[in-house]
Amino acid sequence: MYTLQQRKRRRLLAEINVVPYIDVMLVLLVIFMITAPMLTQGVKVDLPQAASKPVKPPEDEPPLLINVDVQGRYYINAGKAPRQPVTADKLLEVVTLVLRHKPDTPILIGGDRQVSYGAVVKVMALLQQAGAPHIGLITETPSRQESR
Incomplete structure (x- = not known):
């Protein structure tokens, strides 16, 4: 038991x-x-919807164009030499001055097809630091041969 x-x-x-x-x-x-x-971190960007038409800026207020080439150099259409590359600090300084003078200035970024995504994001971050409320991206309309 x-x-x-x-x-x-x-x-x-x-x-x-x-x-x-x-x-x-x-x-x-x-x-x-x-x-x-x-x-979460990011750059605030107002992107147009796919079905939207191109935005035409006011004729009295031309947009501020910032371009990034293949080597990652920045170009801005403001200042004495728009075809000369500028440093990130100079870009920040110029955009801050332009926005302080005209806060509603549209800002557009154009990047070469071969430029890295990171280089364009760096420009967006610089523009956000400068106080840009709206940032647009420049694109080309695809040709009929490329769409096939």
Whole structure:
């Protein structure tokens, strides 16, 4: 009889209590929901929708054009030498001065087809630092041969 009682005591309980795991999961979910919006960084850009027509800037206020070439050099159509490359600091300075004088000046960025995405994003970040409220991207209309 002693062995029969011993066997009953040794019987294991094979259930796992998952309630604490669910509690931990819900706490982590709440933490991630709160912190995720704080971690996102980006450059605010107003992009036109695909079905929209090209925007024509006012004739009395020409847009500020910033171009990025294949080597990642910046060009701006303001100043004494618009065909000379400028540094990032000079670009920031010129855009800040233009926006301080005329805050509604439209700003357009043009990038060479071969330029890296990162170079264009750097320009957008500089323009955001300068206080540009709206940034547009310059594109070309695809030709019929390229669309085939």
